[in-house]
Amino acid sequence: GESVGLHLPTLSVQEGDNSIINCAYSNSASDYFIWYKQESGKGPQFIIDIRSNMDKRQGQRVTVLLNKTVKHLSLQIAATQPGDSAVYFCAENNNAGNMLTFGGGTRLMVKP
């Protein structure tokens, strides 16, 4: 299938290591943030979300951290697996709008 991330920043990690993917957002009014995973030839897949009244949220093997002071979002993946290889996007929304604004994406490559 077609690739959606030919020239994206790339993070390469060893299988079993932890991964940290970072995202800077620009709108201080944004109050809801989502991380999506996109595999080649597929649509974005929801991973985890967080509201602005929280600074940390955990899911299965994933944790999202939100630092509103510096407008920074990160996704931590524990014990990274080959199936985690994909492009990861952060998206933000503010209550005034109905749209998600996506970041540029990061390609995660997991080495066996």
Added chain:
Amino acid sequence: ETGVTQSPTHLIKTRGQQVTLRCSSQSGHNTVSWYQQALGQGPQFIFQYYREEENGRGNFPPRFSGLQFPNYSSELNVNALELDDSALYLCASRSGTGVSGNTIYFGEGSWLTVV
């Protein structure tokens, strides 16, 4: 599987032609939005439909238009196609209008190539 289905999966059109892309939203989801994703970039919001009316639009020209039907399925129409319209077109559905707190599910997209 997200329950959001799109058709066609791939198509090729000639510059100046018109195209219609279709989306069937997840059961119970009354809000559908469309995004354009150019190669190597994140998705860009085109517009959103709630109960058959457009209730939000991104920075796209009027030749991008849409419809939502009573069963909440949706169409994206693009007239006078340009080469830069070549992209992956994504449909997303959710329940309600406010984004916060309502999980948004994406379909697999329709790849459009304009030659």
